[in-house]
Amino acid sequence: MDLLAQPWSLSPSVALRPEPFGALAYHFGNRRLTFLKRPELVAVVRALGEHPTVASALVACHIPAAQHAAYAEALTGLARTDMIRPRSQGAAA
Amino acid sequence: MNPEDTATDPEAALTAEDLIEEVSIDGMCGVY
Numbered sequence: 001m002d003l004l005a006q007p008w009s010l011s012p013s014v015a016l017r018p019e020p021f022g023a024l025a026y027h028f029g030n031r032r033l034t035f036l037k038r039p040e041l042v043a044v045v046r047a048l049g050e051h052p053t054v055a056s057a058l059v060a061c062h063i064p065a066a067q068h069a070a071y072a073e074a075l076t077g078l079a080r081t082d083m084i085r086p087r088s089q090g091a092a093a
Numbered sequence: 094m095n096p097e098d099t100a101t102d103p104e105a106a107l108t109a110e111d112l113i114e115e116v117s118i119d120g121m122c123g124v125y
Contacts, residue, residue, distance in 0.1 A: 035114040073109035081115065 003072050003079070004058075007087040009049030014083050016042065025083050032081045041074060048084060 010016070013029040022036040025045075036042050043061045051057040054075060058068055078084045 031118050033116050033118050035116060036112070037114060038112055041112050067107045070107040070109055070112060074112035077109060077113050077115070 003076055004055040004068065005053050007052055008054055008084050009087045010045055011082050011085050027083060030082060034083060044071060
């Protein structure tokens, strides 16, 4: 599965609370809590739903290409706990 | 010493652990 080539979005069950380090993500369904430790990652997570792929969201948020793998790994971690969800092609924003 | 031989870009060495950290909500009692 190539997450970078797929459309994803923030889960509707997740609230992002801005923090000095980035944001705190809380999932109201599974009660999971995750620190997003970079403001740039918060911007990416917020932008996911507005872009056709994760990769295009990273580019739009000016994430250097050398960091895309790390962001993809972090986003995979967020997907594991349903913080972000795959978006069907027909449901693009 | 040539700086180009030792210079590394710390941003390029970013890892997922630098970006996210899952925490136990039980450990947050009294904080949030």
